[in-house]
Amino acid sequence: MREELKELNKYRELLMMITYRDIKVRYKQSVMGFMWAVLMPILIVMSGIVVRYAYALASHKPLGTEDITSVAVKSLPWAFFVSSIRFSCLSLINNKDLVTKIYFPKEIFPISAVMASLFDFLVASCALTIFLIAARVGVGLNLLWIPLLLATMVLTAIGIGMIVSAASLFFRDVKFIVEVFLTFGIFFTPVFYDVGMFGDKGKWLLLNPVSPILEGLSACIVRHRPPDLAWLAYALSFALVSSLGGYVFFKHLEPAFAESI
Amino acid sequence: MSDVALRMEHVYKKFRKGEVYNSLRDFLPALTGKMFSQQELSERDKRDFWALQDISFEVKRGESFGIIGPNGAGKSTILKILSRIMKPTKGSMLVNGRLSALIEVSAGFHQDLTGRENIYLNGTILGMTRREIDSKIDQIIDFSGIEEFIDTPVKRYSSGMYARLGFSVAAHVNPDVLIVDEVLSVGDYVFQLKCLKRMKEVVSEGASVLFVSHNLKSVAEFCPRTLLLERGHKVAIGPTHEVISSYLSRSRNKHSSAADSREVAITNVAVRNHLGECSRFQSGEQAWIDIEVTAYKPCSKLSVSLYLTDEKFESILDTSSERLGHGSFSLEAGEVFNCTFELCLNLATGIFHVSSLVYRYDTQTTYDRWDPAATIYLSSDEGIRGIVNCFPTVTRHGTTAKSPVSLAVLNKET
Numbered sequence: 001m002r003e004e005l006k007e008l009n010k011y012r013e014l015l016m017m018i019t020y021r022d023i024k025v026r027y028k029q030s031v032m033g034f035m036w037a038v039l040m041p042i043l044i045v046m047s048g049i050v051v052r053y054a055y056a057l058a059s060h061k062p063l064g065t066e067d068i069t070s071v072a073v074k075s076l077p078w079a080f081f082v083s084s085i086r087f088s089c090l091s092l093i094n095n096k097d098l099v100t101k102i103y104f105p106k107e108i109f110p111i112s113a114v115m116a117s118l119f120d121f122l123v124a125s126c127a128l129t130i131f132l133i134a135a136r137v138g139v140g141l142n143l144l145w146i147p148l149l150l151a152t153m154v155l156t157a158i159g160i161g162m163i164v165s166a167a168s169l170f171f172r173d174v175k176f177i178v179e180v181f182l183t184f185g186i187f188f189t190p191v192f193y194d195v196g197m198f199g200d201k202g203k204w205l206l207l208n209p210v211s212p213i214l215e216g217l218s219a220c221i222v223r224h225r226p227p228d229l230a231w232l233a234y235a236l237s238f239a240l241v242s243s244l245g246g247y248v249f250f251k252h253l254e255p256a257f258a259e260s261i
Numbered sequence: 262m263s264d265v266a267l268r269m270e271h272v273y274k275k276f277r278k279g280e281v282y283n284s285l286r287d288f289l290p291a292l293t294g295k296m297f298s299q300q301e302l303s304e305r306d307k308r309d310f311w312a313l314q315d316i317s318f319e320v321k322r323g324e325s326f327g328i329i330g331p332n333g334a335g336k337s338t339i340l341k342i343l344s345r346i347m348k349p350t351k352g353s354m355l356v357n358g359r360l361s362a363l364i365e366v367s368a369g370f371h372q373d374l375t376g377r378e379n380i381y382l383n384g385t386i387l388g389m390t391r392r393e394i395d396s397k398i399d400q401i402i403d404f405s406g407i408e409e410f411i412d413t414p415v416k417r418y419s420s421g422m423y424a425r426l427g428f429s430v431a432a433h434v435n436p437d438v439l440i441v442d443e444v445l446s447v448g449d450y451v452f453q454l455k456c457l458k459r460m461k462e463v464v465s466e467g468a469s470v471l472f473v474s475h476n477l478k479s480v481a482e483f484c485p486r487t488l489l490l491e492r493g494h495k496v497a498i499g500p501t502h503e504v505i506s507s508y509l510s511r512s513r514n515k516h517s518s519a520a521d522s523r524e525v526a527i528t529n530v531a532v533r534n535h536l537g538e539c540s541r542f543q544s545g546e547q548a549w550i551d552i553e554v555t556a557y558k559p560c561s562k563l564s565v566s567l568y569l570t571d572e573k574f575e576s577i578l579d580t581s582s583e584r585l586g587h588g589s590f591s592l593e594a595g596e597v598f599n600c601t602f603e604l605c606l607n608l609a610t611g612i613f614h615v616s617s618l619v620y621r622y623d624t625q626t627t628y629d630r631w632d633p634a635a636t637i638y639l640s641s642d643e644g645i646r647g648i649v650n651c652f653p654t655v656t657r658h659g660t661t662a663k664s665p666v667s668l669a670v671l672n673k674e675t
Binding site for chain 1: 348362374378382
């Protein structure tokens with residue numbers, strides 16, 4: 001395994017190149033250019049506001065700025081997660097020529113799919129930052145939690161991405177299953193709502209490994225509180241286990257890729 | 262580092278024939294079905310197909326090594342294993358240094374990127390660093406000969422330009438081991454020459470070359486040692502001349518004519534030298550070709566013709582017994598006619614096919630043709646390339662005094 005990681009390091013220039021290609025192609029193909037990175041998060045934020053407004057009407061409470069900023073802060077990472085999994089799921093199939101004809105570590109494909117989505121996320125984050133400043137969300141020391149939370153998110157995405165990309169190479173219907181999960185995943189993840197709204201039953205929702213990350217981001221950015229450490233530890237260990245497990249799974253199947261695609 | 266560039270030891274590769282489940286919808290029912298029936302296992306064993314069996318060979322540093330064999334012999338599988346795209350089922354292999362394959366030279370291209378961007382992308386995929394590409398980019402663009410379009414997306418390229426750009430990148434990787442698989446059919450004649458020259462440069466810089474081709478002539482010219490494969494087995498390995506002649510004697514073309522439906526048929530064609538039947542000749546050697554014709558119905562005004570073609574089936578010699586002044590012959594049913602052509606093989610190194618035809622010369626109706634009836638392998642001196650050997654020598658070789666005219670030109674320039 002150490003040797004394999006060493007090899008991956010040797011190929012990091014290739015990883016950058018493929019990521020660069022994915023980003024470039026995506027922005028070249030779309031007429032809107034950089035709007036592409038912002039469009040999906042904006043749509044999610046807007047639907048979140050609609051949902052939140054409905055809650056407010058039903059519970060006869062006013063809709064606060066904090067509710068809206070919290071939806072915005074959680075929508076972006078969710079959009080990143082969805083697009084990472086979606087792109088990495090197809091990353092091997094779409095690069096069939098390279099998989100069957102040239103040798104290099106194939107985990108480069110799912111990882112670069114996640115990296116390209118991360119780039120979109122960073123672009124969208126700039127827009128979000130402006131929005132947050134306009135909404136007068138202050139700064140505080142708790143913002144220092146953000147890198148750890150994002151790293152957990154990226155690791156989780158890479159781990160799941162490696163598993164679904166390899167699985168979809170062998171079974172063509174995996175991509176449909178993944179798509180269904182991504183579409184309905186938003187209902188099982190606290191993006192439009194807060195886990196707190198469920199009271200004690202909220203902990204069941206936090207079992208979804210993405211939930212503690214989103215809740216943590218919302219806590220440290222909007223509410224200026226540190227994230228719930230126990231749940232963060234849970235999400236972090238899930239990220240480590242899934243990325244290591246995903247890597248082992250991927251490497252185990254890799255020799256059969258060229259023959260099975 | 263040792264002087265071995267490439268080694269394969271007892272390599273086996275198994276493939277599975279038949280249907281493979283490629284969706285969960287099919288796989289899950291099949292899996293549960295399998296749990297209940299034991300029969301499945303033995304059936305699975307039957308579906309196994311060995312693409313390679315016990316292949317061992319070694320290529321030294323700086324050596325050019327050829328692999329030949331009919332379609333389906335396992336040549337591509339060997340290349341895929343060496344380039345680590347596939348893992349051998351059993352056995353081991355070793356590659357010393359950077360390996361570059363001129364197999365799918367444009368596999369890494371992305372349609373929407375420009376030529377220049379694709380050079381960087383493909384170069385990185387083939388194992389070059391960014392800095393390396395930076396230093397070589399002008400050379401690569403120049404080699405491809407498409408500077409004009411280098412900032413155009415490659416989806417607008419013609420297929421020739423596409424392949425040329427791909428080859429140009431691959432040719433500048435500076436590998437320790439270079440795998441070449443029939444890529445020289447890319448581009449026009451000038452570009453092919455450029456590629457061949459570049460390949461020789463790579464060899465002279467000390468790289469080893471593994472050359473896989475159906476073109477026996479270029480294998481004979483390029484590689485001193487060759488491996489012959491057939492149905493995944495190693496049939497012969499050794500000096501290229503010997504391996505090629507054993508390949509030719511194994512793959513003799515059977516005459517498929519349903520003899521009884523014809524009036525006259527060619528029943529045997531044999532090529533021999535002064536010692537007896539053989540398929541390997543020295544350039545300039547005498548050869549005899551025996552042709553046997555059998556008649557099933559009475560026929561008259563018959564003649565036998567003989568063709569020689571090169572490896573690409575381009576005609577080199579076309580003659581007939583009648584045109585050589587022997588007139589025609591007639592046969593009764595059941596009669597056998599024999600004729601022997603004697604010829605001097607003034608041909609350069611290469612593969613040549615011998616074909617024969619029996620026809621009625623006044624109406625020009627062909628009764629039977631055997632094409633090719635035999636294949637022979639010619640070897641000539643190193644210095645002779647091309648098709649024919651006119652036995653050239655250099656009779657004058659030296660510098661003469663400067664002529665008054667050239668002196669005048671030189672003075673003018675300075």
